[in-house]
Amino acid sequence: MLVAAVVFVAVLVLGYLLITPRLSNLITSMGLPDWAAGPMGAALYGVLWLFLAGPVFVAIATTISSFAWESFSEEVESLAGLSSPGVRIGRGRVILDSLGRMMFSLLISLAALCGGPLAILLAGLVGLFEYTAPAYQRRGILFGEQRRRVLSSRDWIAFLLVSGLITIIPVVNILMLPSMVAAGTLLCAEAERRLESG
Numbered sequence: 001m002l003v004a005a006v007v008f009v010a011v012l013v014l015g016y017l018l019i020t021p022r023l024s025n026l027i028t029s030m031g032l033p034d035w036a037a038g039p040m041g042a043a044l045y046g047v048l049w050l051f052l053a054g055p056v057f058v059a060i061a062t063t064i065s066s067f068a069w070e071s072f073s074e075e076v077e078s079l080a081g082l083s084s085p086g087v088r089i090g091r092g093r094v095i096l097d098s099l100g101r102m103m104f105s106l107l108i109s110l111a112a113l114c115g116g117p118l119a120i121l122l123a124g125l126v127g128l129f130e131y132t133a134p135a136y137q138r139r140g141i142l143f144g145e146q147r148r149r150v151l152s153s154r155d156w157i158a159f160l161l162v163s164g165l166i167t168i169i170p171v172v173n174i175l176m177l178p179s180m181v182a183a184g185t186l187l188c189a190e191a192e193r194r195l196e197s198g
Contacts, residue, residue, distance in 0.1 A: 004057065004060045004061035005057075007060050008056065008057050008060050011056065011060070012049065015045070015049075016042075016045055019045055019048075020038075020041045020042055020045045021041070022041075023040075023041035023044050023045060024037040024038050024040070024041035025037070026041075027040050027041055027044075051119070053170075056105075056106065057173075057174075060102065060105075061174065061177065069133075069134040069181045070134045070137065070138060072134070072178065072181060072182075073134035073135050073138065073181055073182075073184075073185040074138060076181075076182045076185045076186065077135070077185055077186075077189055080186060080189070082186075082189045093142065094137060097137070097142045097143050100143050101129065101130065101133065101143055104126075104129070104143070105126045105130065108122050108123075108125060108126050119164075119168065120161070120164035120165060120167075120168060121160065121161075121164055122164070123163070123164040123167035123168055124159075124160035124161055124162070124163040124164025124165075124167065125160060125164075126163075126167070127159075127160070127163030127164065127166070127167055127180060127184075128150060128156060128159055128160045128163055128184075129143065129146065129147065129150065130184075131159075131163065131180040131181050131183065131184030132146065132150050132184035132185070132187055132188045133146065133184075134181060134184075134185065135184065135185040135188035135189065136149070136150070136188055139188075139192065149188075149191055149192070149195065150187065150188065150191055152191050152194060152195055153187050153188075153190055153191035153194070154190070154194070155187060155190070156187065156191075159183065159184070159187055162183075163180060166180065
């Protein structure tokens with residue numbers, strides 16, 4: 001969580017440095033005085049992050065913590081009496097896979113700016129892929145193939161909706177990470193069982 005917080009602050013500051021001047025220029029081009037453009041640009045950026053903060057932090061936290069969740073996910077399968085394959089992927093491939101997931105999550109988070117029910121669905125989509133990632137990576141399945149496989153589960157829509165609702169609630173979204181990883185692990189195991197049984 002500490003590493004995720006540092007990355008989140010870095011993204012926030014970088015975004016401020018890159019986006020606020022553009023917002024200020026846009027405000028100035030609308031005929032407002034220069035002295036008002038800076039504070040208004042900063043305020044608009046703050047409103048933007050009001051909507052983005054939750055999904056972006058969860059995306060960063062789940063991506064970074066995906067390395068830590070692997071053993072937890074494996075234990076969940078063991079406690080549930082499920083087989084837990086141990087296909088090992090090279091650390092480099094896992095890092096590249098995680099970077100791809102992070103970029104996907106950030107793009108979806110930007111799309112979630114529209115707010116409303118669509119924001120919940122988009123946040124849930126990120127959660128669906130992130131929370132099932134440890135179980136799929138343990139099976140040697142990376143993001144591209146994971147997307148197809150997880151959608152073969154009967155419960156992916158319910159998972160997406162619950163994940164989306166939890167993601168937009170500050171603090172709760174962080175406290176629920178272990179529960180969501182456990183649920184994502186069981187969702188993966190069920191989807192893989194269905195695929196194997198044909």
